[in-house]
Amino acid sequence: MIAHLPILQVALPLLAAPLCVLLRSARAAWWIYLLASVAAFGSALLLASSVATHGPLHYAVGNWAPPFGIAYVIDAANAFVLVLVSGIAVATAIYAPRSIAAEIDPQRVYLYYACLCLCLTGLLGIVATGDAFNVFVFLEISSLSSYALIALGKRRQALLAAFRYLVMGTLGGTFVLIGIGLAYAVTGTLNMADLAQRLPALYGNRTLTAAVGFVSVGLAIKAAVFPLHAWLPSAYAEAPSAAGVFLSATGTKVAIYAFLRFAFGIFGAGLVFGHLPMSALILIVGTAAMLAGAAIACYQDDLKRILAWSSVGQIGYIVVGLGLASQQGLSAAFLHISAHALIKGGLFATAGIVALRLGTTRIDALAGLARSAPAVFVALLLGGLGLIGVPLTAGFVSKWALVMALIEADQWAVIAAVLLSSLLALVYVGRIIEVAWFREPPLLADTAQPSTPAPMALAMWGLVGVSLVAGVYAAPLSRAATAAAAALLGTAP
Amino acid sequence: MNGFVWIDIVLFTILAATAVGLARTRQLFAAAMLSGLFSLTSACIFVLQDAVDVAFTEAAVGAGMTTVLFLGTLALTRSREKVTPPRRSIPAALIAIFTGGVLIYASTDMPPFAAADTPVQQHPLTQRFLDDSMTEIGVPNVVTSVLASYRGYDTLGETVVVFTAAIAVLMLLGRGRPATSAEPKPREALPQPIQHDQRVLRVVSKLMLPFILLFALYVQFHGDYGPGGGFQAGVIFASGLILYALVFGLDAARAAVSPAALRRMVPLGVLIYAGVGFATLLLGGAFLDYNVLDAHDPAHGQHLGILLVELGVGITVTAAMLMLFYSFAARGVGR
Amino acid sequence: MIASHYNYWIAVVLLMIGLYVVMSHSNTIKKLIGLNVFQVAVFMLYISLGKIEGGTAPIVDAAFTVYSHPLPHVLILTAIVVGVATTALGLALVVRIHEAYGTTDEDEALIADRREAERT
């Protein structure tokens, strides 16, 4: 059975989507989505433990040996991301029903769950595959479903945000397609392992250099890396809360993972970071991202928008980590991928609860939240501390690892930028806390707020709680991140 | 230099002229038609480069379906474009030139066009697909073998993409117009039953319709031996029904193929495809390993598997395309 | 160089035109048309990789020995379908944007949003 797990954890959510549509019932669709994500999470955990003990798993779809068919390869790196993505999907499933009932037309709820299943399928497919073109196909499944998930936001701005995301995302996807095509032109193969074997002979080939460029730019658009981030803030801020939780925690992370896979598993670190000046470029871009994202977040007056802009900044940390291309840098990147996914997922969950209780997420409306909804406020506070990187949070663990990696690489300017951006995070988190804690609520707000539904609170505390546990008891996560980095670099841990 | 070069030059000139024309015109209707022409011309180029299946699909999808969807949208919005301000056009031009420059730079190290010793032609994949597929799978159209068997998983993904688009559009446009609309008066929908004397149109459409549907079935089941397969067949089948809707009105079409039936067919096709995958798992093979479908004769198993998955693709694509059309067409009726 | 590479270059020029239309125009429908041109240009780039001199369509027949490579064809079949799916979703969004804002122009819609934000 374990032999088929690599395909099952993608195929089960895939099977779930048409079932949701066929049954046409919101309740049944939720159960299907829940079961599919739990099944995916379970298989991901089993896979991760199997990979940790027995080494990488290979699976040939259709029993066509690679490079003739499509192969799945699970190693410590993608097992890490698989567990993360499917875990967030479970949290979203717990969170979703009440939030969706409040935000989505009841006639469309079953379609909405089908879209969530599809988005999960796409993301897991990107992570698990060992075939370059297969990445593109699943990238488009996840992208198309996320456009739809975002477009159903309550305000009309959601439509515009989804459209802009669609245009940018399609350009990004097509850039990836061009890059894969150029690599195919000079090798004749699409299998990642086969490509990796043939490419070193071609270092210096101009077609290959351009392929690296196109894939990098395409995935940078999908990951919203700083100058190409324009679609992200309004897309995540306008999305319905449940989609916001899921996408903010997984979407950009998977794109970054895909870049890591292309850089280390296909093109090879020797080409991307040795032959081409990508390392310096990535460090500059990452530094700019963490400063600009955090700075702009300070000027927003909507909770979800602050969180979305903060994501732009936080992606900068991950990018800086991978730009170092060292064992430490990569483990810091993996740590921050997981830490930020948990924290930002938790914070978007909190923002969704705020939206449900107050009917808005505007920052002035938060006044008095600390008294009217202390639990929500505490979650917001803890998540915010994680964003800043205060000790005993997961954010601290990953930032500490990043700073250590930067010290090792003698990148003092970047370290200064990390500290500055943390200060900026203090400013925007502080603003939220200040309003919610100290400012008097307007008299109108005393009218009865709906209470927090228990499943939503559970999901919120689940995400925030796991991020706190990971901050206090950091060893397992660090170990997994180290193993993931080692798997990418090809050095046995 | 042979005759093909001249055809190439003519076609490329038409393509470039079309592209420039659609970039410059501010009439969106003209731009949509030119984009259809662009797809059709590129389909001709694909034929010249031996990609008959691709040409078929591009003609049916790019020139046919996409244009129908553009026209449906234009009928609902009826807008004309404004002049592009230079603050947008200059950075756009710079980005386009830079991207093109990188690609030209890349092309200088690309293998010569149509050479026999390129990495693509030299890779072991070539021999496997072109020589061994006849014994392994036994389908003369190698594109079908690769599409449905060697890379059958990609094609499953592709079917899921169509499914995703269908349910996404259903979610966005599904239930008529919302009450709060910026534009109070409902626009005329695209397929109004034509009021005036349309005997010619009706008679000819009625005459043609069975043949269009028959042709779709031929394309569906002849895909093993010639160009064609589930995608092309699905689009042709849908376009036959779209013709019916255009001539006889949306209500007549919905009476023939109800939206409720479509809503079941779209997921059904995906289920058939994925179901084949799970069936092979249960029979002890790998996911989508058609060899296990027939314990005695693997090649027969491959045939059966390809037939089933192409059927799944055909069902989903037909229903999805028709559903897209219904969604756009019904939007203007204002029910 | 010219004789052996002009196919790629023309695809690149078409790609540039498509990209320019996407980036420069603020009309949403026009953007999608540009996106189509952009994608078709990429398809041409791929298909030209499979062509072989003197080859024929990859449908095995006793009469032929040289066939063009089928793999790029399969990949682009997938990409074409992805393209039409994206266009359909984009157009559905355009219809909804037009209903919500009364325009299909992205800039006008953004201005309308900004005005609305200033009013509240």
Add this chain to the structure above:
Amino acid sequence: MSPLEWISNLLLGAGLLCLFTGALGLYRLPDFYSRTHAASIIDTAAAALVVVGLALRSDSFATIVRLLLILLFMFFTSPTASHALAQAALQDGLRPWLAKRPRKTRARSGGAAE
């Protein structure tokens, strides 16, 4: 050259002439209706002549049958398409251009035909 090839060449030549006439007419004629007429020359006469010319050259029976089926299909659809186009224009209120009318009508209807 065999007599069959001569006939084929003759038909292809005539087809080309029709194509050219149609294209010229599409470009030069003053209004929508006359342009539709020019376009339908291409659809019907030019296409039919070329298809028959090709059929005479073909050496396989299957190809001939296919070509004839194409011919049959076009025989029905092309005139219908032109008819529908013209009727739609008429319904939309587009008046045919007549020599008596002032030239400005021509410019307007020319734009509509694009």
